[in-house]
Amino acid sequence: MEFSFINEVDGSMVKKFLQRHGVSKRLLAKVKYEGGQILVNGVEQNAIYRLKAGDQVSIVTPDEPDNPDLTPGTAPVDVVFEDDHYLVVAKPAGVPSITGVYHPTDAMSNRVKGYIKRQNYANQTVHIITRLDRDTSGLMFFAKHRYAHALMVQSHYRDSLEKRYYAVVKNDGQLADHGEIDLPIGRAEGSIVQRRVRLDGLMEAKSARTSYRIAEESEDFYLLDVRLHTGRTHQIRVHFSHLGYPLLGDDLYGGSKEEFSRQALHCHHLSFINPFTEEKVELELGMPEDMRGLLEAKIQPK
Structure with a gap:
C-alpha cells in the first residue's frame, strides 16, 4: 500500500517527518528490509534524507504475510463496517476474541483470518484493536494493515474511540x-x-x-x-x-x-475518527436475541 504526505518545513529528516504521521520505527524497518520504499517526489530516498518544504513524501509498505501459526477459521463473519483500512464485525457470545490453548481454531482472530484469506487481500495479518470477553457479544474492531493499527493507538485517534x-x-x-x-x-x-x-x-x-x-x-x-x-x-x-x-x-x-x-x-455502539478520512464513523448493532x-x-x- 502507498501513503503520501506533503512536507511543510525545510530540513525535516524523512524518518522524523514520517514518525509525526504515525509511521513507527518498526514499520520503517519493515519498509527497509521487507520490500517497501520511501519516495520523495517520486524518487527513492533513505530515512535520513533532508526534505524541503513542499516535498511529497510517499511510503510504500510491503504486503503483510500470512501467519502460519494462526489457523484460518471457516465460520462466516458478520461484517458491520469495512473500508481499505478497518474492519468491524459482530462477535457472537461464546466465541473468544483471540486464539488460545483452549480455543486454537475458532476464536474471532481465526474467523477474521479466514475471512481475509477468502477475500484474497494483499495484507494477510490480523490486527485486533478492541477485544471482548468470550461471553460478551457485539462489535469488535480490527485493522487491515499495520499502519492503520498504529494510527488508532495514537492519542488523538485512540481518544476518539467510544x-x-x-x-x-x-x-x-x-x-x-x-x-x-x-x-x-x-x-x-x-x-x-x-x-x-x-x-x-x-x-x-x-x-x-x-x-x-x-x-x-x-x-x-x-x-x-x-x-x-x-x-x-x-x-x-x-x-x-x-x-x-x-x-x-x-x-x-x-x-x-x-x-x-x-x-x-x-x-452495541462503536464510533471513532477514521485517520485516513478524518471523518467520524458511528456504528450500531442491535441487541442479540437472547438478551432481547x-x-x-x-x-x-x-
Whole structure:
C-alpha cells in the first residue's frame, strides 16, 4: 500500500517527518528490509534524507504475510463496517476474541483470518484493536494493515474511540437513572483472571471510569446503556458488581445464571475518527436475541 504526505518545513529528516504521521520505527524497518520504499517526489530516498518544504513524501509498505501459526477459521463473519483500512464485525457470545490453548481454531482472530484469506487481500495479518470477553457479544474492531493499527493507538485517534454496551442487572428500585463510577481496578488476590475494585493501590491497580444510564426497565431488570471511558479488564462487570448490581449470568462476579446462561453484556455502539478520512464513523448493532428475549415480555421504555 502507498501513503503520501506533503512536507511543510525545510530540513525535516524523512524518518522524523514520517514518525509525526504515525509511521513507527518498526514499520520503517519493515519498509527497509521487507520490500517497501520511501519516495520523495517520486524518487527513492533513505530515512535520513533532508526534505524541503513542499516535498511529497510517499511510503510504500510491503504486503503483510500470512501467519502460519494462526489457523484460518471457516465460520462466516458478520461484517458491520469495512473500508481499505478497518474492519468491524459482530462477535457472537461464546466465541473468544483471540486464539488460545483452549480455543486454537475458532476464536474471532481465526474467523477474521479466514475471512481475509477468502477475500484474497494483499495484507494477510490480523490486527485486533478492541477485544471482548468470550461471553460478551457485539462489535469488535480490527485493522487491515499495520499502519492503520498504529494510527488508532495514537492519542488523538485512540481518544476518539467510544464504546457503549447494553448490560442487564436486577431491578431493586434503588439505582439512580444515570451515574458515573470512577474506581480503580486491579487483580484479585489468588487469581490470574478475576479483578476487583482496589482502593489500596495494590495488584497493578489502575484508574477506571464507567458511566451509565438506565435505558429501559421492567419489574425485574434494568437495561443499562454503559459507556467505557477506560479499558480495564472486566471493567463493566467489576464496577457494577462492586455497586451491588452484578450482571445477570455473570457468576464470576456474583451474578445469577438462573435466568440467563451468560453475562448479559453486549457492545452495541462503536464510533471513532477514521485517520485516513478524518471523518467520524458511528456504528450500531442491535441487541442479540437472547438478551432481547429476556427483556421484551415485561420491559418498559425509560
